[in-house]
Amino acid sequence: MESDTLRLNIESVLERVRLAARKSQRPDQAVQLLAVSKTRPAEDIRRAAALGLSDFGENYLQEALEKIDQLRDLDGLRWHFIGPIQSNKTRLIAEHFHWVHSVDRLKIAQRLSDQRPAAMPELQLCLQVNISGEQSKSGVSLEQLPELAHAVLPLPRLRLRGLMAIPAATADPDVQRAAFAALRGALQQLQRDAPQLDTLSMGMSGDLEAAIAEGATVVRVGTDIFGPRQATAADG
Numbered sequence: 001m002e003s004d005t006l007r008l009n010i011e012s013v014l015e016r017v018r019l020a021a022r023k024s025q026r027p028d029q030a031v032q033l034l035a036v037s038k039t040r041p042a043e044d045i046r047r048a049a050a051l052g053l054s055d056f057g058e059n060y061l062q063e064a065l066e067k068i069d070q071l072r073d074l075d076g077l078r079w080h081f082i083g084p085i086q087s088n089k090t091r092l093i094a095e096h097f098h099w100v101h102s103v104d105r106l107k108i109a110q111r112l113s114d115q116r117p118a119a120m121p122e123l124q125l126c127l128q129v130n131i132s133g134e135q136s137k138s139g140v141s142l143e144q145l146p147e148l149a150h151a152v153l154p155l156p157r158l159r160l161r162g163l164m165a166i167p168a169a170t171a172d173p174d175v176q177r178a179a180f181a182a183l184r185g186a187l188q189q190l191q192r193d194a195p196q197l198d199t200l201s202m203g204m205s206g207d208l209e210a211a212i213a214e215g216a217t218v219v220r221v222g223t224d225i226f227g228p229r230q231a232t233a234a235d236g
């Protein structure tokens, strides 16, 4: 995409983040922008990095590995895996990413723990929660979350940081906020036993203001940075 468009898009998203943070009396730095670069060419990521972004989110492992390799020369990029995880993919995720936001089963966490190379820093982890209770969505239920979190916390080579959710899409800000508030409430409950948990990965292009109002510490933004995506069967 055009560098000028990309620069304007990034400035405008950062301004939305700042305004939303201020409105909730939160410092600007309390909210990290994660640029979701799925389906985008490595060149777009290179341009975004030159414009100051450092954290990139990918959903499809093979595509991500190619881009990580193409951008090896850039220092200081952090790669976040945010897509559904099949157990035969965990090794490559453990070997190539800094963060994983989409863990929703103990088996996946155990494999990531076993497969994280000893020479790398701990893999930073969020548990994905199915807030809206939709059958089709990934994520652990709110009911099963405490048991999963307590099983994941002691695993070596991983650091559980918090929770991630993708609520059902809606344009109604009150409905958006209610879903994000439920995720915040779930984190607060876990924090009673695990006060080190500090991450709420929630909010995308269409609902980042509502997410920040409810305490998001990471917003995952694709479309409003890189423009509309071509729809793919696996998108979402």
Ligand SMILES: *Cc1c(COP(=O)(O)O)cnc(C)c1O
Binding pocket: 036, 038, 059, 082, 083, 166, 204, 205, 206, 220, 221, 222, 223, 224, 236
């Ligand atoms: C694609 C995706 C996003 C970004 O969504 P946009 O609406 O393009 O901002 C965020 N999080 C996850 C998990 C995604 O798959």
